[in-house]
Amino acid sequence: MAISRMFQILILSLLYFTSSIVLAANPTYNIQSYGAKSGGKSDCSKAFLSAWGAACAATAPATVYVPPGRYLMRNVYFDGNSCKNNAITIRIDGTLVAPSDYNVIGSSGSWLKFERVTGVSIYGGTLDAQGANLWACKNSGKGCPKGATSLAFYNSNNIRINGLVSMNSQMFHILVDGCRNANLVNVRVSAPGNSPNTDGIHVQQSSGVTIMNSHVSTGDDCVSIGPGASNLWIENLACGPGHGISIGSLGWEMNEAGVQNVTVKTATFSGTENGVRVKTWARPSNGFVRDILFQHLVMVNVQNPVIIDQNYCPNHEKCPHQGSGVKISNVKYEDIHGTSATQVAVKFDCSKTRPCSGIELDGVNLTFRDKPATASCSNAGGTAEGVVKPSSCL
Template sequence: MMRIHILSLFYYSRLVLAANPTYNVQSYGAKSDCSKAFLSAWGAACATTAAATIYVPPGRYLLRNAYFSGSLCKNTAITIRIDGTLVAPSDYNAIGNIGSWLKFERVTGVSIYGGTLDGQGTKLWACKNSGNNCPKGATSLAFYNSNNIRINGLVSLNSQMFHILFDGCRNANLANVRVSAPGNSPNTDGIHIHQSSGVTIINSHIATGDDCVSIGPGASNLWIENLGCGPGHGIR
C-alpha cells in the first residue's frame, strides 16, 4: 500500500507539472546569487490566474534573501516544487538583521513540495554562544498574514533562528517536514505559530536546539499528530 501511495504521488506531481504553466527558475538566470531569478519566476506565476508551478531543478541555489509578496498577486494556486537545495549566505551578516531569509506575505494558496533549505547558521550560533554582540538571526521560512498554505516533504537545516514561522495566518498544513539543527543551537525553534489558526502538523520530525513547536499568543485550532521531537524542548 505504501509503494502504491508513493507512486501515486510521483505521477500526480508529474501531471501537475505537465498540466499547469511551469516557471523554471533556471530560465530566469539562476546562477551565483539566485534571488532575482526566484523573484522573477514568482512574478510570472503571479501574473496569471491559472494554477501555476515554480520549479527548482536539482542543484544548489544561493539566495541572499527573497521577499514573495502577495499584495499584487492574481494567483491563488501557486505550487513551488523544489528538487534542489536553497542555501543562505555563509556570512551571517548578509541576512542576520532582516528577520526572515525567505519571506511570504499576504499570499493565498501557496504550496511547497520537497526541497531542502540550508540556513548555514553554524557561524552565527558560535557568535551568540561566545557572548559577542551578534545579529539576532533570520528565520529560514516565514509566512505572514497568509492563507491556505501547504508544505509537504520540506527539509530545513541549520536555520540561523526559527526554521518555519506562521504569523497572522489561516489554514496551513505541514506534512512530512524534517527540521535538523544541533541540540546546542540557540533560538532555532522548529515551527513557531503566532496569531494563527487552523495549523496542522503531521508525520514530521524536528531535531533542534530550542522548542520543536512553539505556540505564541493568539494561536488557535491547532492539530499536531505523529511528531517526533529530539533533541529539542518539546511543544510549548
C-alpha cells in the same frame, strides 16, 4: 473484441488529450530559465523572484520549479499584494542555501518571507541557512545579529508545506504568523541541540494549523505556540533533541491574545529538555490557555515530561513577581508514558493569583530510572482517572 479495443483506444486518447490541455493550462516556471545557476555560488534571488512574478501573473494554477542543485539565495520577499494567482506551487528538487556570511541575512528577520499570499504550496526541497557561525557568535556572548527565520508566512491563507527539510536555521526554522489554514506535512527540521533560538516550527496569531508526520531535531522548542494560536492540531511528531512542545512563553503583554483548542497526539520525545510544557511570564496579563489535549505521548529520558511553569522569569529580570495573569484551564493529559530524566516527572507550578483549574490526568505512567517518579503541584486544581504514576498531587 474490436469494438472493445476501439473503446479503450478512444478512452486513452481522451485522457491524453485532457492531460495535455491541463499541462498546457498550468504553466511551470523553471528558475534556471530566468538565470539561476546551480553550484551555490551565484546569487539566484532575482531569478527566483522573476519566476514567482510570472507565476503570479498566470491565470491558471502555476508552478515555480527549482531543479536539482544548490542555489544561493539572499533575502527574498514574496509579496501577495501584487500576486493575482491563488494557486501557486513551489516545487523544489534542489537545495536553497543562504550566504555563508551570516550578516547578509542576519538582521533582516526572515530569509524567505511570504506575506499576504493565498494558496501557496511548497513541495520537497531543502533549506540550508548555514547558521553555525551565527550560533558560535551568540554562544560567545559577542555582539552579533539576532538572526533570520528561514521560512516565514505572515498574514496568509491556505498554505501547504509538504516534504520540506530545513537545516541549520539562524533562528526559527518555520514561522506561521497571522495565518488561516496552514498544513505542514512530512517536514524535517535539523539543527544541533546546542543551537540557540532555533525553534523548529513557531505558530502564533493563527488558526486552523495542522502539523503532521514530521521530525524535529533542534536546539530550542520543537514546536512553540505563541499568543493568538487556536485550532492547532499536531500529530505523529518525533521531537529530539530540543526543548519539547511548548505553549508560550505567554503573558509578556498585559492585553495579549490567548491560546485555545490545541491537540497534540501520538508524539515521541527523545532526550529533550521538556515534553509538553505550558510556560507564562510571572507578570500581570489578561491572557489565557484553555481546551488543550495532550494524548498518546511517549517520553524517553525527558527532563520535564509534563510541566506547567507560570513563574518563568529568566535571570529574575523584568518580572514584577506579582504572579502570572494568564489563566490556564481545561488541560487534559491522556495516555502519557515513558521515562523521566529527573525525579519530578509531573510539575504544575501555577499562578498564585490565577490558579490552574480543570487539569485532567488519565492514564499517565512515568518512571525515573526504573523507580517511582514524583509529582509536584502548586496552585493547581483538577482530577485524576485510571492509572496515574506518579500519584496525582492535584
